[in-house]
Amino acid sequence: MDSTISSSASLSTPKFRCFDPTNACSATTASHRRSFSNLSPSFKASSRVNMVSSENSERKIVAGDGGYVLEDVPHLSDYIPDLPIVVQKDSPRGTHFRRAGPRQRVYFESDEVYACIVTCGGLCPGVNTVIREIVCGLHHMYGVNQVLGIEGGYRGFYARNTIPLTPKVVNDIHKRGGTILGTSRGGHDTSKIVDSIQDRGINQVYIIGGDGTQKGASVIFEEIRRRGLKVAVAGIPKTIDNDIPVIDKSFGFDTAVEEAQRAINAAHVEAESFENCIGVVKLMGRYSGFIAMYATLASRDVDCCLIPESPFYLEGPGGLFEFIEKRLKENGHMVIVIAEGAGQDLLTECMRTMDQQDASGNKLLQDVGLWISQKIKNFISFLQPNFTFDVTFRHPSKIARAILENLEACLHRCLRAMDIKHTIGSWYTCITFGHVNGILSFLLNQNLISAQQKVSVTAPGPAAVSSHSCQNAFIFLA
Template sequence: MDSPISSSASISTPRFRCFDPTSSYSASATTPNHSPSPRHYISNKANLPISINSDPKIVAGEAGYFLEDVPHFFDYIPDLPTYPNPLQDNPAYSVVKQYFVNVDDTVAQRIVVQKDSPRGRHFRRAGPRQKVYFESEDVYACIVTCGGLCPGLNTVIREIVCGLYHMYGVHKVLGIEGGYRGFYARNTIPLTPKVVNDIHKRGGTILGTSRGGHDTSKIVDSIQDRGINQVYIIGGDGTQKGASVIFEEIRRRGLKVAVAGIPKTIDNDIPVIDKSFGFDTAVEEAQRAINAAHVESESMENGIGFVKLMGRDSGFIAMYATLASRDVDCCLIPESPFYLEGAGGLFEFIEKRLKEHGHMVIVMAEGAGQELLSESMRPIDQQDASGNKRLRDVGLWISQKIKDHFTKRKMTINLKYIDPTYMIRAVPSNASDNVYCTLLAHSAVHGAMAGYTGFTVGPVNGRHAYIPFRRVIEKQNKVVITDRMWARLLCSTNQPSFLDHKDVIGDENEELPQTQSINGENYFEAATAKHRVPKDVTEEQERGRTTNPIRKWEQSFRSHNG
């Protein structure tokens, strides 16, 4: 490789003004503070001391927007040498025009704005840089997978290994077995393109996985003792929280180790990014269960096909599987409260649909209706190793409630309960997810080689970007029931909103934060406030309830559809 070049000579300074979010004063400065930053922690369900990006790199651009930048080696290790990117001599990329990403390229979080809207937040664009901070022969990378299974894990592993090998000439890659605890349990697998050649055709992860087992000191000690200088961590929000802590400890020790996260959750509940890998495959696989439920239900008198899908706190799988199927009559998700008995309740709707069509299909996310189950059963106050609250099987419970209700009504039904929960996450990824996983893996490799660290990768409005850890762990992405996508579902199923005497939308005049939906549309995230309404509701109160935007839409829909 060519001789090293000083970082000051090779890195053009981005045209941004440093911005302190705690002060209105903006100073013209580009020199980072190399002293260790004080760490501020927030509590979290996994009980990790998670940093909220103790020195967030937020800088103001000349065009009026803010760049939420990710950490870089030169933030805490000054005067590092840089090297020409090996890609410029790679014949596979010789035909690509302007392959290297410009240092000033950013990706906007919001792309739909009004004339007077603020310019908003941007992220640093992902991709290869002209200069890198590692010589190929000096790189010793490791890959770890944590948390639950998800279609595409093996594809990400494969493409990190092959990307490092074929694009950057890196031959030393280690697989950490069994999740975070594998770092200090000394369970490893040497990874080469030959080893990972066809693993993308298999479900699961060849490295194995586990929940919990995070011991920051032991993990970083292992990284330091082995001489590892690139760490690729694949996992969900809990795993990314752990990755953030690992990065902070590495920075505190002043180590030249790049920490790159690849976000993974089958529930699609990671914020900021357009969607998470494996989600498309999960929705596609869920169709098999829904199709089976539909065949079973329409083959029997008063047949009910009941399908429970994954979705602890977010109902994206249930919603998109329902929209894709078009055979579903009712979709129940955690974000949309419902009740069973009484006017406008689930039982009434089931009876109405059976009388109209003689059969129906219900799709339910595993986190929906948990509050109903807690009212009738003793709640479970237990957590798994990742800090997630253990859920009861609400699908079985509601199935039995439906049977009991119609037994009392002396109405015969034939209910078939299908639970494909673990089937949909254990399959290999489909074609679109395979391509998506490749882009994620390559983005992470390019970022680590370019000296970026403490970041996660993902598409924002279709463009891949480097995102600070704190942005993907600060909250969960949820279905917004005042969004057009949920309205499309209600149009497809003809189900009621179930927002009645027990649940109403909060003040519609309340200012709602603008955020990003899975399909790139901007929406206002509705804050759903649940209020118990007394039985003796006055006429004036009832008129107030009908001003609810969801209720007005539902009334209009019913008036046009009988």
Template sequence: MDSNGVDEQEMKLVQGAAGYVLEDVPHLSDYILDLPTYPNPLQSNPAYSVVRQYFVDEDDTVPQKIVVHKDSPRGTHFRRAGPRQKVYFKPADVRACIVTCGGLCPGLNTVIREIVCGLHYMYGVTEVLGVNCGFSGFYSKNTVTLTPKDVSDIHKRGGTMLGTSRGGHDTSKIVDNIQDREINQVYIIGGDGTQKGASAIYKEIRRRGLKVAVAGIPKTIDNDIPVIDKSFGFDTAVEEAQRAINAAHVEATSVENGIGLVKLMGRYSGFIAMYATLASRDVDCCLIPESPFYLEGKGGLYEFIAKRLRENGHMVIVVAEGAGQDLVAESIEQQDASGNKLLKDVGLWMSLKIKEHFAKQRKMDITLKYIGTFCPLPNFNSSYLRFLKYECDWVHVSDPTYMIRAIPANASDNVYSTLLAQSAVHGAMAGYTGFISGLVNGRHTYIPFNRITEKQNKVVITDRMWARMLSSTNQPSFMNPPNGATEGAN
């Protein structure tokens, strides 16, 4: 910790009565003294003249835990998001920038649009820059000017108009560029890795004593960011996953002993697979990273498949991309530019193992359809590839793993993305910095960076939602494999 107390910002706590704890976010006035304030331009904005109580009270907070007992302490709270009566920037002096990093997600363009339009229409800000292709765009001088006209219809398209990339984070170079360009508001859209980078940028800005607000908008299609209710784009992803599941169901029910296998996104968290399964009601088995499964023996996946085929004559299996990685063939560990482990294709591996098992048993002929693209594993030999190419039945559609993240946001996510963006704008104009805007218990809040980067949100397999999923599919929990049932790929 240095003399400016840079590290202390991550533990900016306010204690209150009855166990109340406010995990507050940093403010520019924490390290820049005697900052002037200005009346919020919204006071004279005709669009908001009909609102009786538009400004948020400075003492408004939102509890992290909403279900309590009568004797429970009040617990952890976060600062409520929204416009304040006083702002710390003159609109004419604001020079903002927006950057998107990491993978694609429905709603990215909506967030970009609403940051630009929010700054312009609510606060009268006219200078907004878009940083192209992630963090490296800062020091490659790769920026574009953004106006409401430039972004008017981008929410109708998938992806991000600014481009994105993984890695490329050089904190010193980024802050140098922010300083050189006289940028004083930075909006960073990305997942936990991106927000760790945003936190480092904030700390360097604070160390230099710059009047620059850093606001994050958390993005993860897997819904694996903690604290917040859900991430934007998640509803769209679940909705789009229904198309893949429906295709698998049609394929499976059209033949005798048909199996439809769908791989969905979910590197470490199985929320998309679980919610898509619950929404579909056509799924017989859902496999996620948080819940180990096994293939052989009593209560194993093979036994359950045979049982379900005898009962119904068809079956649909949904598997998250991170499930069953301990069972898949060993290969060289590789990472992407963000440091994420490159996963083996569990969907392809499972389809081959299931096909092999029933071919060896010779008790039941099956027809398996894998909803995915042809993407062989690195260690498969030529004979295995010939088997894959000529003996498996395939449905050549876009891999749902990526199909669901490349589409425009649906109506629900468009509204949610709009509110997240506007909350970030309100927070930055009010002088808050080093925060992300997020939904907690249905209320928009400002959350310190460290709370959303300290761990990942995962499906709790001892919780009611997982029990509801198990009840929906009537699948075994696979919790107690017999000895020798943890079969690998060999």
């Protein structure tokens, strides 16, 4: 919704409706803004049958600021005044965001635009698709012929070569994994980056990266604003961990879950093919366990799912070792999925490295997959020295970073990149993009860097994992 719509509350015809236009009520009904709450008690009672059986029944229309019209569904309290309310009815509606897409006004001449694209952080499926769609969209839809690719991440602005990007150059890059521009962690020198942008005459900056990269994009915008430069900055969030808040999910996540599911299926086949075999699969998830949880739900072959949000313990009643012993007696095999950030507090012998960080400022984690595999071997060997068993270990995370995205994800990426071009073309800046409640929206960059999204252990997802795997309650302690 363009900014002109937000001030159009006085218009007689709403700019859009929050329901299917094919089933919409007439303009006359909408203009009257009828609502069940405004009807007399006697009329409410007489409308009770018509509301169900008649095609001409009164519709519950709610009008709001900005010209929107919501056709609500009937509620018992509309015609039963004494209906008890357990939860507060008039709760806040929450935060709203602008919808991405074409705008009513474009504030640049195509000949004046000099855009650049940079990719930072780790690899993620779909990065090349986003690069291709930005370049082709700028060229074919807006007539922009000057698009520059910055090589090697943030430091590429001042220490690396650049690549002129044209539709011919990016024609088939969506068929390759990784990024044609190269990437790196760290190297963020705000002053040097903005100096390079200013010296080259760049006025549109597209920054593709995770939460750390988006923090850098916010700092770059602040420096650009301080200098008063006519430069629009757009961040495009990417992380397969899905740990960026507010948005429904980040691109690359679906593909990573699909690849993780293949690894789980392979571990399950191997585990049930050998006597007392335990398959351990370590998945991505430094601070959040979304990949582990969703891959577990998708495969239905996992006996135990361990995520960073839920602490667990190994020994004693209700511990992991007791659960493993029980499951081996019942099934003769089992599969354990563990996120890379889970159980880090249990690696006491490696605590000296817990405060170390990589170039992006992320905490360096120990290999919890190998550690827990060895712990399981030691436990079973000590408990039953002559017991025949095997523990296999898989770590498909690096593969998930570099593979091609699946077809559905590729389609969504194309549509998202198109809307990104439309929005930044109207000179909105310090923005980032993502689906919010299923609708592609653009948000202030600070919305996505304020915190990290984590799995809620009381949500339906963890409950479903625990239900279908029958794993112990210690897996999802609050």
